Amino acid sequence: MSLLGLRDKSREEILYLLDRAGEFLGEDGNLETPPEYREKLAGESVGLLFFEPSTRTRVSFELAVRRLGGFSVTISDRGSSVQKGESLLDTCRNLEAMGVGALVMRHRDRELIGAIGAKVGIPIVNAGNGSDEHPTQALLDLLTLQRALGREGRGLEGKKVAIVGDVIHSRVARSDVYGLRALGAEVVIGGPEEWVPRGGDEGWGVKVVGERREALCGADAVIMLRVQRERMVGERVDEEAYIRAWGLDDKVAQRWMKDDAIIMHPGPVIRGMELSGALAEGRRSRILEQVKHGVAVRQAVLVELFSRTSRAKSPGMS
Numbered sequence: 001m002s003l004l005g006l007r008d009k010s011r012e013e014i015l016y017l018l019d020r021a022g023e024f025l026g027e028d029g030n031l032e033t034p035p036e037y038r039e040k041l042a043g044e045s046v047g048l049l050f051f052e053p054s055t056r057t058r059v060s061f062e063l064a065v066r067r068l069g070g071f072s073v074t075i076s077d078r079g080s081s082v083q084k085g086e087s088l089l090d091t092c093r094n095l096e097a098m099g100v101g102a103l104v105m106r107h108r109d110r111e112l113i114g115a116i117g118a119k120v121g122i123p124i125v126n127a128g129n130g131s132d133e134h135p136t137q138a139l140l141d142l143l144t145l146q147r148a149l150g151r152e153g154r155g156l157e158g159k160k161v162a163i164v165g166d167v168i169h170s171r172v173a174r175s176d177v178y179g180l181r182a183l184g185a186e187v188v189i190g191g192p193e194e195w196v197p198r199g200g201d202e203g204w205g206v207k208v209v210g211e212r213r214e215a216l217c218g219a220d221a222v223i224m225l226r227v228q229r230e231r232m233v234g235e236r237v238d239e240e241a242y243i244r245a246w247g248l249d250d251k252v253a254q255r256w257m258k259d260d261a262i263i264m265h266p267g268p269v270i271r272g273m274e275l276s277g278a279l280a281e282g283r284r285s286r287i288l289e290q291v292k293h294g295v296a297v298r299q300a301v302l303v304e305l306f307s308r309t310s311r312a313k314s315p316g317m318s
């Protein structure tokens, strides 16, 4: 009934959701809602609870709900009774009592969204829980990879995907790794020693490299990550050293990347830090494709959630 993460999702479940998302893209690859879905959420409402900043995820969920004929209500800490001390669980129960049919939530706490999901009677989507998971971002990344690498409807076997930058603080990286592994891609992680997983509980079951060149060489796609200062405690970031060792610009891309390799980024992009503006807008970039696919993926997820509250199980949700 909910989508909390990709950690336990099978290849079949992920491919199912990607296929559903593809239904919301026209033949030209642009967003198009088939007539049979335009009133799918008529009379339904979705609560968007964002307790961390967001542009892409929040707005694409809003648009996805609207494109399905429903409406959304947005809540953040400012201006809601959370500011007066109400617990988030009570806020969610109140929304449920008012007839809200599903919740989409972002919060810095890794445990809270799952805990609330277990205590309310409506589906919940994790829109980012601290540095843990961001499943709809990973789904839109996988959809973008499928389409860019000619693998629509199929896995990513034989394709190498590099995830580069501040990996350890990244919920996108975690969900991407789960999804990429499920779809059979070869995944390589690269970044400064203190920002990549080291084994033990942090071992993500993928290759970790200590040099940008190793990550980029032979990759079919490179997912660049933002340096997530908001999740660092007492860490000093040497920007110049970071850019020198791990930044991606035209010169580095030309030297180490395959000519047909693509560049992705979940956003927000800090131009000149992890990625140059020229590359973000260049021929390799799929960044705005990712954003577009985010609406399609969220439409698909919402249709599944609402279908499954009243009908038989489909494979994509737990």
Ligand code: CP
Residues within 6 Å of the ligand: 053, 054, 055, 056, 057, 058, 128, 134, 137, 266, 267, 268
């Ligand atoms: N990729 C992503 O989650 O972007 P927002 O923080 O703008 O939602």
